[in-house]
Amino acid sequence: MNIILLGPPGAGKGTQARKLVDERGMIQLSTGDMLREARSSGTEMGKRVAEVMDRGDLVTDEIVIGLIEEKLAGEQGGGFIFDGFPRTLAQADALEALLDKLGQKLDAVIEMRVDDEALVARITGRFTCGNCGEVYHDALKPTAEPGKCDVCGSTDMKRRADDNEESLRQRLMEYYKKTSPLIGYYYAKGTLSRVDGLAEIDEVSDAVRAALAKA
Numbered sequence: 001m002n003i004i005l006l007g008p009p010g011a012g013k014g015t016q017a018r019k020l021v022d023e024r025g026m027i028q029l030s031t032g033d034m035l036r037e038a039r040s041s042g043t044e045m046g047k048r049v050a051e052v053m054d055r056g057d058l059v060t061d062e063i064v065i066g067l068i069e070e071k072l073a074g075e076q077g078g079g080f081i082f083d084g085f086p087r088t089l090a091q092a093d094a095l096e097a098l099l100d101k102l103g104q105k106l107d108a109v110i111e112m113r114v115d116d117e118a119l120v121a122r123i124t125g126r127f128t129c130g131n132c133g134e135v136y137h138d139a140l141k142p143t144a145e146p147g148k149c150d151v152c153g154s155t156d157m158k159r160r161a162d163d164n165e166e167s168l169r170q171r172l173m174e175y176y177k178k179t180s181p182l183i184g185y186y187y188a189k190g191t192l193s194r195v196d197g198l199a200e201i202d203e204v205s206d207a208v209r210a211a212l213a214k215a
Contacts, residue, residue: 110212123168
């Protein structure tokens with residue numbers, strides 16, 4: 001099963017993707033992770049990525065699709081989760097063409113809907129463990145012991161520099177301008193389901209499972 005998780009920054013896509021990886025053996029394809037992995041791989045594609053990034057340029061859609069193709073042609077596991085891709089209609093078309101070329105298809109697109117004001121409140125209080133990646137929140141999910149991860153015990157807590165109200169609102173505007181048109185695109189194709197991204201994590205997981213069961 002191949003799926004896309006859609007939603008603005010902070011909607012919880014990464015959290016739900018990790019759950020699907022654990023529960024279904026799916027493979028999460030995060031654009032950022034793929035680029036970092038390619039850059040250090042020493043392959044021809046990796047060298048292209050490094051050259052572009054070292055110049056400070058944006059990596060082209062062609063390169064990203066090439067990296068995705070390498071992943072899709074490898075280990076299948078329980079299917080793939082596209083996290084952070086596609087971001088534009090052109091990328092959606094390119095992904096569809098790639099899946100068709102490989103004899104695969106997109107089974108479901110899940111939109112994680114949020115209220116902007118509630119999202120801003122949630123994100124500005126967010127921090128993560130720099131060692132294991134566990135996500136916390138000042139008000140909603142503080143660590144049991146201040147400054148110490150409940151999972152691995154690390155004291156390396158990090159906050160994203162852009163997890164502030166001004167930066168988040170700019171990122172939301174960018175999402176609505178470029179990525180939100182994908183909602184109509186996939187609705188027209190009959191693959192779109194919607195869940196409440198601001199519900200409790202387990203409630204969101206239940207809604208995602210229900211959506212996938214119908215796919």
